[in-house]
Amino acid sequence: MQPQLSKGKEELHTTPLLEVNQLQKYFPIQSPFGRTKGYVKAVENIEFNLYQKKTLGIVGESGCGKSTTGRTMLRLTEPTNGTAMYKGKDIFKLKGKELKSIRREMQMVFQDPHSSLNPKKRIGAIIEEPMEIHRIGSKSERMDRAMDLLKKTGIREDQYFRFPHEFSGGQRQRIGIARALAVNPSIIVLDEPVSALDVSIQSQVINLLEEIQDEFNLAYLFISHDLSVVRHIADEIGVMYLGNMVEITTTDELFTNTLHPYTKALLSAIPIPDRSIKKERIIIKGDIPSPISPPSGCVFHTRCPYAIEECQSVKPELKEKNTGHQVACHLYH
Amino acid sequence: MGNQYLLEVNELKTVFSSESGPVTAVDGVTFNVKHGEVLGLVGESGCGKSVTAESIMRLLNEKHTKYDGEINFNGRNLLSLTNEEMLGIRGNKISMIFQDAMTSLNPVYTIGDQIAETIMIHQKMKKKEAYNKAIDMLKLTGIPSPEKRIHEYPHEISGGMRQRVMIAMALSCKPSLLIADEPTTALDVTIQAQILDVINELKEELNMGVIMITHDLGVVAEVCTRVVVMYLGQVIEEADVDTLFSSPLHPYTKGLLKSIPKIDGDRNKKLHTINGVVPSLNNIPNGCRFAPRCTYATEECLNEAPLLQVIKDNQKVRCWNYRQLLKEEVQNNATTII
Known part of the structure; x- marks a missing residue:
């Protein structure tokens, strides 16, 4: 393969915009009488940094x-533990007015464009609502901005008074993006924004996301299960397995120098739409264990083809192997 | 038979x-x-x-x-x-x-x-x-x-x-x-x-x-x-799998293949897109059904619907301009050989 000059190779060592440490989220399982029977350990111990104008793919x-990781950033679900530092403040500790002002700077785009827009509102009103909540501008100013955002996201201005059901999936996703942009945020959490779209529409939305990132100076937390999409858009990628970050590094490094056995299996399992590329497939056996009682030691050891005895008892830490390449695996530490 | x-x-x-x-x-x-x-x-x-x-x-x-x-x-x-x-x-x-x-x-x-x-x-x-x-x-x-x-x-x-x-x-x-x-x-x-x-x-x-x-x-x-x-309800191309991926002859097939992010593609390049959206079945375009979104479309495409025709063994395509795509394919292959 040719050496690639790409966005991932730029220096990432500026100050992070968002710094997340030891994030943990347990959902309690309750019996019919309200007693807590156990916990779903959705997120165990996650840390990452998000930089201005950069995209971190998860x-x-x-x-x-x-x-769950994405939702806790906006406090849509309350984290059990951890810190998220943004502009010197811990997002997880904020209350009332301060929380509201932080939410203005962080917005979210959801997976399902059919259920994330209010069917009873006109799309103009949908885009203006966040501005109303945060008391930005006068009514006419808000309308101008909504028109402007519609145009930027590729929707005709004369469709301002239409309802969501009059649009296709791809267009609705554009409206969702326009709504997220309305309050001029600095971070957007994108939770599977293109998974529900057809291939020909998917590429239109990805291109749009890249354009507005430059124009509005946005940092993206891009959550997806599709590695080829993430590779295209992200500067850095974190790989998660059963609530743990198993590997995190720049996009090029992850694809050229894959370390964690799970990442390797994941990469080899993607069907490639090109017959000239022949690859060896690593098929990992079995299913993901339940997050209610995750395996001891390394969470991946039950499916890992390289597991050694140590893996069953000692949990590997996420540590730097090469510069800027962190991996949680006993094979490397 | x-x-x-x-x-x-x-x-x-x-x-x-x-x-x-x-x-x-x-x-x-x-x-x-x-x-x-x-x-x-x-x-x-x-x-x-x-x-x-x-x-x-x-x-x-x-x-x-x-x-x-x-x-x-x-x-x-x-x-x-x-x-x-x-x-x-x-x-x-x-x-x-x-x-x-x-x-x-x-x-x-x-x-x-x-x-x-x-x-x-x-x-x-x-x-x-x-x-x-x-x-x-x-x-x-x-x-x-x-x-x-x-x-x-x-x-x-x-x-x-x-x-x-x-x-x-x-x-x-x-x-x-x-x-x-x-x-x-x-x-x-x-x-x-x-x-x-x-x-x-x-x-x-x-x-x-x-x-x-x-x-x-x-x-x-x-x-x-x-x-x-x-x-949109019609077969627009049929081919064996190797031919389809190496030399698709319908602009739609070609566009689809190009718009998927490749695992070894150039990340700085913008993704290829197909303009517009799939029309509704209540509102089927005249002529070729793909013509309104097609970059190769000519006057003929907008007025007259092409038939599915056999191009070579095991490849059929429904397009007026497949010859042009075929020509491009030949040129592309020539440059890679050189």
Whole structure:
């Protein structure tokens, strides 16, 4: 392969915009009488940094805790433990007015464009609502901005008074993006933003996301299960498995120098739409264990083809192997 | 000639009646399936790929559906059979697996009951024999300790396991044709790889024909031998899998292949896009159905609909300008050789 000059190779060592440490989220399981029977350990111990104008991709299979991680950033679910430093403040400790003002700077785009827009509101009103909540501008100013955002996201201005059901999935996702941009945030959490879209529409939305990132100076937390999409858009990628970050590094490094056995299996399992590329498939056996009682030691050891005795008892820490390449695996430490 | 193909779909037309008039979801689809081959049926949502499959199985509500054309299977036209005659074919000679295994399995019966039911109806076996057969089938699809599993309910097992149960059920009567409608779309990639392997192995073991319906071109490259690409109810290209990926001749196929982010592509390049969206079936464009979104479109394309024509062995395309695409292909290849 040719050496690639790409966005991932730029220096990432500026001050992070968002610094997340020891994030943990347990959901209690309650018996019919309200007694707590146990916990779903959705997120165990996650840390990452998000930089201005950069995209951090989080990948993993269903149930690995990637969506929960995204939702806790906006306090849509309350974390059990951990800190998230943004502009010198810990987001997880904020209350009332301060929390509201932080939410203005962080917005979210959801997976399902059919259920994330209010069907009873006109799309103009949908985009203006966040501005109303945060008391930005006068009514006419808000309308101008909504028109402007519609145009930027590729929707005709004369569709301002239409309802969500009059649009296709791809267009609705554009409206969702326009709504997220309305309050001029600095971080957008994108939870599987293109998974529900057809291939020809998916590429349109990805291109749009890249354009507005430059224009609005946005940092993206891009959550997806599709590694080829994440590779295209992300500067850094974190791989999650059963609530743990198993590997995190720049995109190019992850693909050229894959370390963790789970990442390797994940990469080899992607069907490639090109017949000229022949690859060896590593098929990992079995299913993801339940997050209610995750395996002892390394959470991946039950499916890992390279597991050694140590893996069953000692939990590997996420540590730097090469510069800027962290991996949680006993094979490397 | 008659025995060469397992299934011959000839000018199939499926029309639904709706409040706003008849809607033609499948409009003159023609293709064949041979023994032991995996035919991919590809296209975006609304292109009619699932309706084609459901027409073959005659699963649609026939009060509101009109068929036209022929579906020849074993020398019989499935569209002219009575419902009773279809019962002997459905699940016996032709089986289907669906996308969502959770909603396709009955939640109040155990897995064993559901697999054995199919076997008892079609193979006239006793209950005990049928259960033993069910265990064998589960073993075949790679489910560990099937003797215990047959007593479990669908909610007790994972998504990947459920899809294996569906496959076991579909294959329990040794069908000669299997229709898989997006069998791995709801699954994670590592589980998807497992399931695709199972389908591939069993196809060889049982020498059956498979119709694989999917929107994922990666899955197509991995398991299919021949591919039919659909757009808005019509077949727009048919080719063997290597030809389709190396030299697609329809602008839509070409556009689709280019708009997927490649795992080894240039990340700084913008993704290729196809302009616009798929039109509604109530509002089908005149002339070529893809023309309004096509970069190659000429005056002719907007006015006159092209026919599906044979270009070379095993490649058919529905486009006026395929020669231009062919020329570009030749030029591209020439530059890579130099």
